[in-house]
Amino acid sequence: MSVVNPVPAGNPAHAPSLAAAPGAPHEAHVEHGLPHAQQVRANRLGLWLFCFSELFLFGALFTSRFVLWGNTRPELSQVIGLIATAVLLLSSYFMYRAEMGAAHGDRKTFLRGALLAAALGTLFFIMVVVLEWNVFGLEANLFGIEIFGHLSTADGVYGGVFYAMTGMHALHVLSGVVFILIIWWNGRRGRFTPEDHWGVEATAIYWHFVDVVWVFFYPALYLMGTVAG
Amino acid sequence: MFKTLRIILTSALVRGILGQLIGTALGYGFIAGLRALRGAETPWIYEPALAFGAIIGVIGFLIASGVLTDWLKWIVGRRTPLRHGAPEGKPEWSRYFNVDYNHKVIGIQYGVSSLLILLIGGIFAIIFRIELAQTGMQWLNNNQFNTLFSAHGIIMIAAILGGVGAMINYLAPLMIGASDMAFPRLNAFSFWVSVPAALLILSGLAVGGWDTGWVGYATLSLRAPVGMVLFLLGFWVVGFSSIAGSANLLVTVATMRAKGMSLFRMPIFVWAAVATSIIQLTATQTVGVALTMSVAERVMGLNFFDPSGGGNPILYQHLFWFYSHPVVYVFVLPGLGVISELLPVFARKPLFGYRWVALSSLGIALVGFLVWAHHMFTSGMADALRVPFMFSTMLVAVPTGVKFFSWIATIWEGKLPKNPPTPLLFVLGAISVFLIGGVTGPILGTIPTDLHLHDSYWVVGHFHATMFGGFIFPFFGALYYWYPKMTGRMYNERLGKLHFWLMLPAFWVMSIGQMSVGLLGMRRRIADYDPALGIEGTQVLITLAALVIGWSVLIMLYNLVFSQRRQPVADPNPWRSRGPEWQIISPPPEFNYNVPFEVVGDPYEYGLADTTYIRDVARASVPSGD
Numbered sequence: 111m112s113v114v115n116p117v118p119a120g121n122p123a124h125a126p127s128l129a130a131a132p133g134a135p136h137e138a139h140v141e142h143g144l145p146h147a148q149q150v151r152a153n154r155l156g157l158w159l160f161c162f163s164e165l166f167l168f169g170a171l172f173t174s175r176f177v178l179w180g181n182t183r184p185e186l187s188q189v190i191g192l193i194a195t196a197v198l199l200l201s202s203y204f205m206y207r208a209e210m211g212a213a214h215g216d217r218k219t220f221l222r223g224a225l226l227a228a229a230l231g232t233l234f235f236i237m238v239v240v241l242e243w244n245v246f247g248l249e250a251n252l253f254g255i256e257i258f259g260h261l262s263t264a265d266g267v268y269g270g271v272f273y274a275m276t277g278m279h280a281l282h283v284l285s286g287v288v289f290i291l292i293i294w295w296n297g298r299r300g301r302f303t304p305e306d307h308w309g310v311e312a313t314a315i316y317w318h319f320v321d322v323v324w325v326f327f328y329p330a331l332y333l334m335g336t337v338a339g
Numbered sequence: 340m341f342k343t344l345r346i347i348l349t350s351a352l353v354r355g356i357l358g359q360l361i362g363t364a365l366g367y368g369f370i371a372g373l374r375a376l377r378g379a380e381t382p383w384i385y386e387p388a389l390a391f392g393a394i395i396g397v398i399g400f401l402i403a404s405g406v407l408t409d410w411l412k413w414i415v416g417r418r419t420p421l422r423h424g425a426p427e428g429k430p431e432w433s434r435y436f437n438v439d440y441n442h443k444v445i446g447i448q449y450g451v452s453s454l455l456i457l458l459i460g461g462i463f464a465i466i467f468r469i470e471l472a473q474t475g476m477q478w479l480n481n482n483q484f485n486t487l488f489s490a491h492g493i494i495m496i497a498a499i500l501g502g503v504g505a506m507i508n509y510l511a512p513l514m515i516g517a518s519d520m521a522f523p524r525l526n527a528f529s530f531w532v533s534v535p536a537a538l539l540i541l542s543g544l545a546v547g548g549w550d551t552g553w554v555g556y557a558t559l560s561l562r563a564p565v566g567m568v569l570f571l572l573g574f575w576v577v578g579f580s581s582i583a584g585s586a587n588l589l590v591t592v593a594t595m596r597a598k599g600m601s602l603f604r605m606p607i608f609v610w611a612a613v614a615t616s617i618i619q620l621t622a623t624q625t626v627g628v629a630l631t632m633s634v635a636e637r638v639m640g641l642n643f644f645d646p647s648g649g650g651n652p653i654l655y656q657h658l659f660w661f662y663s664h665p666v667v668y669v670f671v672l673p674g675l676g677v678i679s680e681l682l683p684v685f686a687r688k689p690l691f692g693y694r695w696v697a698l699s700s701l702g703i704a705l706v707g708f709l710v711w712a713h714h715m716f717t718s719g720m721a722d723a724l725r726v727p728f729m730f731s732t733m734l735v736a737v738p739t740g741v742k743f744f745s746w747i748a749t750i751w752e753g754k755l756p757k758n759p760p761t762p763l764l765f766v767l768g769a770i771s772v773f774l775i776g777g778v779t780g781p782i783l784g785t786i787p788t789d790l791h792l793h794d795s796y797w798v799v800g801h802f803h804a805t806m807f808g809g810f811i812f813p814f815f816g817a818l819y820y821w822y823p824k825m826t827g828r829m830y831n832e833r834l835g836k837l838h839f840w841l842m843l844p845a846f847w848v849m850s851i852g853q854m855s856v857g858l859l860g861m862r863r864r865i866a867d868y869d870p871a872l873g874i875e876g877t878q879v880l881i882t883l884a885a886l887v888i889g890w891s892v893l894i895m896l897y898n899l900v901f902s903q904r905r906q907p908v909a910d911p912n913p914w915r916s917r918g919p920e921w922q923i924i925s926p927p928p929e930f931n932y933n934v935p936f937e938v939v940g941d942p943y944e945y946g947l948a949d950t951t952y953i954r955d956v957a958r959a960s961v962p963s964g965d
């Protein structure tokens with residue numbers, strides 16, 4: 111989904127020459143790159159525009175939920191929903207730590223934050239896609255809590271909207287986790303500097319964005335309306 | 340000869356297509372294999388496998404063609420300087436068959452594919468138009484007819500999006516004095532992802548077509564033949580192209596304008612490009628949701644639209660038109676921008692009300708988001724929505740009117756040449772055609788009249804007039820106007836005029852014919868009609884007119900192809916334009932401006948003494964027309 115690739119080169123000291131500097135002379139091997147600062151500014155704007163665009167994707171799903179469910183909702187495991195939400199919010203905190211670490215050249219904080227954010231993101235993904243989706247129709251109890259959901263794809267619009275919203279969001283979570291792992295791996299090899307860590311910044315923005323979407327999806331799926339009988 | 344063949348066979352295009360075939364086979368085989376493991380048999384055309392194969396196929400195309408290569412290298416932390424010029428040891432023309440990052444190459448890639456697709460869509464139209472010339476079924480069956488008009492619609496839309504991409508990519512960076520787009524790789528991606536998408540849609544025809552028209556309304560789409568799913572996915576993949584391309588353009592305009600080029604000193608076409616991109620950036624996502632839901636409902640049995648599971652078919656229409664009304668402005672805004680761009684050059688007068696025209700593009704784009712439900716007056720949507728949408732629809736006429744007044748005031752007492760050159764002819768023709776398209780709109784936007792006219796040929800007449808007036812005529816005009824810029828040579832003026840004088844009258848006959856049979860009771864999207872309607876004569880006329888339009892377009896293609904060799908080298912600024920792109924050699928150098936320019940005046944002060952638009956930062960100012 112991420113067309114504005116938020117995880118570009120580790121090190122823009124190698125700033126990929128994205129365009130010619132106006133008026134640069136034309137020797138074949140002269141790099142026609144935008145100055146680094148301008149390129150980062152352009153990248154940042156591009157990423158925000160991409161988020162703005164995605165707002166309409168999630169907005170359309172969100173609206174569809176109200177059209178199709180109205181003032182009702184399916185029965186879902188409240189415990190899983192609550193824990194998953196907490197896990198995702200926590201991961202945003204670690205992502206923030208990671209970005210601060212990268213910005214201040216504190217490699218350890220950066221790496222630890224990124225790894226934790228990715229782990230929590232994965233946990234969220236598992237809770238939603240493995241437990242709540244329960245594609246194989248399993249049943250299990252942990253401390254008296256049912257940990258597998260019951261909703262199935264065949265459950266009319268309740269299944270439809272739930273799978274569409276969580277599925278589209280989970281796809282973003284998954285891609286976010288992949289991005290975080292990429293910056294973590296590049297960071298371990300020393301690719302980011304305080305001056306130059308656009309890849310980390312981009313991943314962080316994307317991750318927070320995906321988080322904020324869930325802040326709206328969670329109540330729409332789990333809390334609002336009455337449980338349909 | 341052999342070398343040429345080898346270059347083509349190893350090009351990104353051919354590699355991509357192979358990659359798509361392999362990817363499709365793998366995806367298909369994966370699902371079929373899973374079924375085999377469970378002991379189920381898979382029929383030859385099994386929809387879930389086809390859908391999965393289609394998606395993997397697109398990825399296969401992208402990987403094999405090489406548009407993703409640089410990004411994949413970034414992931415492992417490699418540096419990849421941007422490649423410029425033709426691939427090592429290959430001739431210049433091979434750039435057009437390969438992944439190239441130069442915005443001018445990409446613009447021409449868009450343009451050529453757009454014209455090719457236009458040709459295919461046109462052939463479809465002529466095939467079913469011949470069927471409609473008489474009552475009774477002559478040479479098509481119902482299913483073929485349905486598939487053909489559905490494919491005609493979506494293919495033409497793809498062609499228009501390609502043409503819009505062509506104009507914006509080629510012109511916008513030149514006009515603002517940038518050396519390229521802000522993200523050249525993303526730019527290449529935007530173009531190349533639309534190729535497998537077009538192939539998907541076309542392959543939908545091969546597996547039995549579909550019959551929903553370009554709108555793909557649920558619940559018909561849920562029961563349509565298997566070609567439907569390829570249509571839905573192809574449409575969906577085109578969306579990536581729109582979103583990536585528009586984000587790129589917006590960033591380019593925001594960050595890479597020449598020194599001194601404030602927003603209100605940008606060439607007016609750039610404003611149109613910005614407005615267009617805002618629509619594409621946002622609205623595309625909602626149709627993406629509608630298409631995803633349709634695929635999910637067909638393939639995975641999720642329920643959104645089918646009322647038997649509690650779904651709501653009207654929801655599809657809302658999501659669809661929330662994109663598809665605004666997108667009609669994507670089709671026309673760049674074209675209208677071309678009209679505003681060209682008129683002052685030929686009238687040798689300032690563009691009347693520059694600021695208003697600039698803002699009217701944004702106005703149209705924004706109001707365009709508020710009117711989508713005028714396509715649904717008869718759909719059974721909530722009654723309370725009808726009247727508000729009628730009013731908002733009428734509101735669109737205001738910014739559109741601003742443009743018309745500006746054009747007329749610009750022509751007024753201007754010095755239009757007595758013997759207008761082809762681009763000017765097309766611009767004037769566009770205004771006349773867009774006018775009938777425009778005035779037939781409010782009649783449809785008014786609920787009482789729309790209840791009668793909806794789904795009639797009147798609507799067909801309306802939107803052909805708007806799209807020809809707002810896109811086809813200005814696009815052709817732009818092709819002729821910037822032809823010397825792109826190729827360095829002049830097109831053949833006599834053939835250009837012949838093209839125009841065949842196409843304009845034929846179009847008028849076709850469009851007014853469509854509206855009149857619509858008023859007399861001809862429904863749209865049907866293969867046959869009652870002889871008692873008494874419209875056969877007009878139907879024959881419409882078909883003949885369509886044939887004339889088809890021939891005239893062929894004349895243009897001939898002109899564009901052969902003028903490159905036979906015609907004389909063009910003057911560097913044949914139109915005496917003040918546009919920055921005309922102050923440099925044609926075709927422009929790889930990085931556009933060897934010497935950057937600076938904006939020191941307003942863009943359209945034609946005929947005013949002592950005015951300059953741009954001057955070289957380093958050298959003395961460029962003389963500027965009269």
Ligand code: HEM
Nearest residue numbers: 667670671713714736780781783784793794798802805806
């Ligand atoms: C003042 C401007 C316009 C108004 C008030 C207007 C109004 C309408 C209305 C009410 C319809 C629905 C008719 C029906 O199905 O019953 C319609 C259809 C359509 N209009 Fe316009 N329109 C305007 C301009 C345009 C422009 C500029 C374009 C495009 C380039 C355009 C393209 C279309 C298309 C493609 C359809 C048919 C969609 C379909 O059902 O397949 N219109 N218009």
Ligand SMILES: [Cu+2]
Nearest residue numbers: 664711713714
């Ligand atoms: Cu509309």
